[in-house]
Every structure is written in structure tokens, then in C-alpha cells.
Amino acid sequence: MEYRRLGRTDIAVSAICLGTMTWGRQNSEADGHAQMDYALERGVNFWDTAEMYPVPPAEERFGNTERIIGTWFASRKKRDKVILATKIIGPDGRFKTIRGGNNKFDRRNLLAAIDDSLERLKTDYIDLYQLHWPERSVNAFGRLMYQHHPEESFTPFEEVLGVFAEAVKAGKIRHVGLSNESAWGAMSWLKAADQGAGPRMVSIQNCYHLMNRMFEIGLAEVAIREQCGLLAFSPLAMGTLSGKYLNGARPEGARMTLFPNFPRYMAPRAQEATAAYVALARKHGLDPAQMALAWITGRDFTTATIVGATNLDQLKSNIDSAEIKLSPELVKEIEELHRIYTIPVP
Numbered sequence: 001m002e003y004r005r006l007g008r009t010d011i012a013v014s015a016i017c018l019g020t021m022t023w024g025r026q027n028s029e030a031d032g033h034a035q036m037d038y039a040l041e042r043g044v045n046f047w048d049t050a051e052m053y054p055v056p057p058a059e060e061r062f063g064n065t066e067r068i069i070g071t072w073f074a075s076r077k078k079r080d081k082v083i084l085a086t087k088i089i090g091p092d093g094r095f096k097t098i099r100g101g102n103n104k105f106d107r108r109n110l111l112a113a114i115d116d117s118l119e120r121l122k123t124d125y126i127d128l129y130q131l132h133w134p135e136r137s138v139n140a141f142g143r144l145m146y147q148h149h150p151e152e153s154f155t156p157f158e159e160v161l162g163v164f165a166e167a168v169k170a171g172k173i174r175h176v177g178l179s180n181e182s183a184w185g186a187m188s189w190l191k192a193a194d195q196g197a198g199p200r201m202v203s204i205q206n207c208y209h210l211m212n213r214m215f216e217i218g219l220a221e222v223a224i225r226e227q228c229g230l231l232a233f234s235p236l237a238m239g240t241l242s243g244k245y246l247n248g249a250r251p252e253g254a255r256m257t258l259f260p261n262f263p264r265y266m267a268p269r270a271q272e273a274t275a276a277y278v279a280l281a282r283k284h285g286l287d288p289a290q291m292a293l294a295w296i297t298g299r300d301f302t303t304a305t306i307v308g309a310t311n312l313d314q315l316k317s318n319i320d321s322a323e324i325k326l327s328p329e330l331v332k333e334i335e336e337l338h339r340i341y342t343i344p345v346p
């Protein structure tokens with residue numbers, strides 16, 4: 001396993017990060033525990049979760065994935081072997097009972113969310129504490145073009161960083177990171193930190209895969225120049241890039257079969273693009289999912305590719321992808337397809 005520096009910290013994280021968001025819904029506690037055992041054995045020391053998980057989110061299941069990680073820490077006693085990332089939800093109409101439904105990044109919410117996560121995770125500290133999505137409207141979760149909403153207000157970045165500074169001082173979190181953030185947002189957070197408001201963001205966790213390369217437009221340069229690398233989520237476009245849904249197939253128990261509420265992944269243009277990438281992988285003798293993952297891990301702005309799996313065979317294959325280096329010819333052919341299918345799944 002290759003390890004990379006997390007932002008400007010002295011922490012080395014595995015280039016493959018273990019995603020957890022199916023545990024507690026598609027996967028049981030025992031499945032989650034088996035995945036953590038296996039991942040750690042393979043050198044995957046970087047794990048990503050969120051207070052909101054499992055997905056699809058529901059208030060009655062809120063925090064259950066963190067609880068599964070917590071029981072693993074309690075039974076395995078290996079907290080020190082793991083670099084653990086979690087996240088606080090941002091404003092969202094779906095979570096009316098969580099901390100009274102005000103999901104702003106104000107002091108009360110931030111401190112309460114950190115304490116609640118620590119309790120569920122049965123740990124004293126979180127290595128990377130991330131803002132799951134901004135308080136502002138951004139291009140994420142299917143939105144392609146920026147629309148300005150002058151009426152929107154958000155907690156000043158300096159104020160949020162001040163609270164994070166307190167939490168770092170208290171030993172509850174070690175570092176902070178962004179998620180679903182824009183180039184303007186990332187640079188504003190970094191500027192505020194550089195001016196002394198609080199800790200510097202060390203990573204940007206955004207959606208990134210062969211059919212959604214929005215990160216490259218503004219954020220790739222930020223990631224490299226500011227040493228605030230990408231943690232790529234949904235690297236298989238929710239599993240679709242494996243090719244298993246092509247030609248109308250709906251494998252039993254698979255995410256898109258169970259939760260058919262992601263039409264953009266199944267749209268005709270997305271299916272065409274998927275078929276083209278799958279054919280390209282096969283032409284080069286590669287497994288399509290492994291090609292999709294290896295391509296992300298190989299990008300110069302990527303710190304880690306966050307893989308998700310619902311069974312150990314998938315997890316093994318996804319971790320194995322870290323050993324695959326794509327040839328320059330194959331990368332060139334990926335670029336040619338990208339010119340045809342630029343952002344089929346925003």
C-alpha cells in the first residue's frame with residue numbers, strides 16, 4: 001500500500017481510504033467489522049465516515065455507522081492503527097430533529113456534534129473532522145452550474161475555525177477538512193487559516209470519477225498549490241462504472257436496484273459513457289472498476305480514493321487497484337473519451 005501525506009500534516013494515509021456509508025443499512029455490523037479487519041490487514045489505515053451515515057440518510061438511523069465503528073474500536077483495541085475521518089452535516093431540510101434542526105456551523109452545533117461523534121465512535125479523538133457540505137449553495141450532488149442566492153447567510157469562516165481551534169486544543173480533533181466545497185470556498189477557508197483564524201483545512205472530499213471531473217476545473221490547482229489534496233468519493237459513480245447495470249441489468253441487492261432514486265447515473269448519456277469506459281478497460285485487459293479506481297489514485301491532486309464495498313470480494317478488488325498503474329496510452333484514451341463524454345454525471 002502506498003501512503004501519502006495528509007495536507008501539510010505529518011500524517012501518512014493510505015492511498016486507498018475505506019468508505020463506510022453502507023454499514024447499518026446495506027451492510028450489517030458484522031459486515032462492517034469484517035471490512036475493517038480486512039482493510040487494516042491490507043494496510044488501509046485511513047477510514048472515512050460521517051455522523052449522517054448510513055445512507056440513504058434517515059433520522060432514525062443517524063449515527064449508526066459511527067456506532068458500528070465504535071464497537072469495532074471497543075473490541076479490537078486498535079484505535080491507534082487508524083486515521084479516522086468523520087463529518088458534521090450542514091444545513092439540510094432532512095434533519096429536523098438533529099440538534100433541533102438548525103444545522104448551521106455555529107459554536108453550539110459544532111461542539112455538540114464533535115462530542116456526539118466521539119461518544120458513538122468510542123474514541124477520545126477524531127483525526128480528521130470534515131464539514132460534510134457547506135452552508136452555502138454549491139455545485140454538488142448533481143448540480144453542474146453555480147447559481148447565486150444573495151439571500152443565503154453562512155457562519156463566517158473565521159468563527160468556525162475559531163471553534164475548531166478550541167476543539168484541537170481540547171484534543172478532540174486533530175485536523176479539519178472540507179467536503180463538497182468549491183474553489184472559492186476552499187481558498188477562503190485557507191486564507192482565513194493563514195491569517196491566524198484557526199487550523200488549516202488539510203483535504204477536500206469531493207465527488208470525483210470518470211464521469212464527473214468537475215474537481216479538475218478549479219479545485220485541482222488549489223489542491224496541488226495549497227497541499228490540500230482530494231479525497232475522492234463515489235469513485236465508481238456509485239458502482240455503475242463496474243458496468244454491472246449496463247443493458248438494463250439490475251443485480252439483486254445492488255445500490256441502484258435497491259434505491260433507484262439516482263436517475264442521473266442511469267441516464268442514457270451516462271450509460272453510453274459507462275459502456276465506453278468498460279469497453280476500454282476490457283480492451284486493455286483490466287477490470288473496469290479497477291481501471292476507474294486506479295485512474296483516480298494516479299492523479300497528481302489525489303490524496304486518497306475512498307472506496308465503498310458491500311462485500312469482501314469487492315473490497316479486495318478495490319484495494320488491489322492501488323497496485324495498478326495505467327499505461328500512458330490508456331490514460332490518453334481515457335482523455336479522448338472524456339472529450340466526448342465530458343461530465344455526463346455531475
Ligand SMILES: NC(=O)c1ccc[n+]([C@@H]2O[C@H](COP(=O)([O-])OP(=O)(O)OC[C@H]3O[C@@H](n4cnc5c(N)ncnc54)[C@H](OP(=O)(O)O)[C@@H]3O)[C@@H](O)[C@H]2O)c1
Nearest residue numbers: 019020021233234235236237238239242254255308310314
Ligand atoms: N462527502 C460526501 O458527500 C460523500 C458522498 C458519498 C460518499 N462518500 C464517502 O465515499 C465512500 C465511497 O462512496 P461510494 O460508496 O458512493 O463509492 P463508489 O465506489 O462509487 O460505490 C461503491 C458501491 O459500488 C459497488 N461496488 C464497489 N466495488 C465494486 C466492484 N469492485 N464491483 C462492482 N460493484 C462494486 C458497491 O455497491 P453495491 O454492491 O450495492 O452495488 C459499493 O457499495 C462512502 O462510503 C463515504 O465514505 C462521501
